[in-house]
Each structure stands twice: as structure tokens, then as C-alpha cells.
């Protein structure tokens with residue numbers, strides 16, 4: 001299993017969610033986060049206003065999937081989140097050791 005962790009522009013969340021649910025993923029976690037990339041936040045535009053703060057608002061999307069689904073999940077996120085402008089975000093793929101579905105006690109990929 002892998003966790004696909006994407007930092008995206010907040011207004012792209014609906015598009016990303018739609019693409020991921022179309023793929024039939026079974027769950028996702030979304031968190032409001034703040035961060036910076038190479039431009040250190042200084043030159044980005046957020047919702048039409050220029051921000052001169054260090055940390056810009058972003059959304060973190062986390063999806064855990066079986067190894068065989070990682071490629072399509074990453075592709076879907078990148079396509080949906082891309083504007084071509086700076087600050088489009090980043091995707092990290094992280095190994096996941098175990099998943100336990102608490103209600104049923106299932107473990108591993110079938111619990112995801």
C-alpha cells in the first residue's frame with residue numbers, strides 16, 4: 001500500500017475529489033494546511049490577491065491505495081490540480097505498512 005499525499009490549490013479540491021471518486025477510491029482525508037515552495041510564498045497570487053506572507057493556504061489530500069492503483073491516482077490528481085502556474089502543488093508517495101478497518105477488523109489492502 002502507498003499513501004498518495006498531494007498539496008494542492010484550495011480551489012482545485014472539488015475537481016480533484018471528483019476525479020478520485022470517479023476512479024472508485026474508497027476514502028480520502030483532506031486537511032487545510034499552509035506552506036511554501038520555491039518562491040517562498042512571496043510572488044503567489046491567491047484568489048486574485050497578491051500574498052506577501054511566507055505561508056500560503058493549501059489543501060492536503062491523502063489517499064491510501066494498493067500499489068497497483070498508485071499510478072492512476074497520481075495521474076488523476078496531477079491532471080485535476082494543474083493550472084500551469086506557480087504554486088500548483090506537489091505529490092508525495094509514501095509507503096504504508098498496515099491498514100486496519102476498525103469496524104470489521106479487516107487488515108491490509110482489503111481494509112483500505
Ligand SMILES: Nc1ncnc2c1ncn2[C@@H]1O[C@H](COP(=O)(O)OP(=O)(O)OP(=O)(O)O)[C@@H](O)[C@H]1O
Pocket residue numbers: 007034035036037038039056058085086087088089090
Ligand atoms: N519540499 C517540500 N516539502 C514539503 N512540502 C512542500 C515541498 N515543496 C512544496 N511543498 C508544499 O506544496 C505547496 C505548493 O508548492 P509549490 O507548487 O509552490 O512548489 P514549487 O516547487 O515552488 O513549484 P512551482 O515552481 O510550480 O511553484 C507548498 O506551499 C508546500 O505546502
Ligand SMILES: [Mg+2]
Pocket residue numbers: 036037038039040086087088
Ligand atoms: Mg512555488
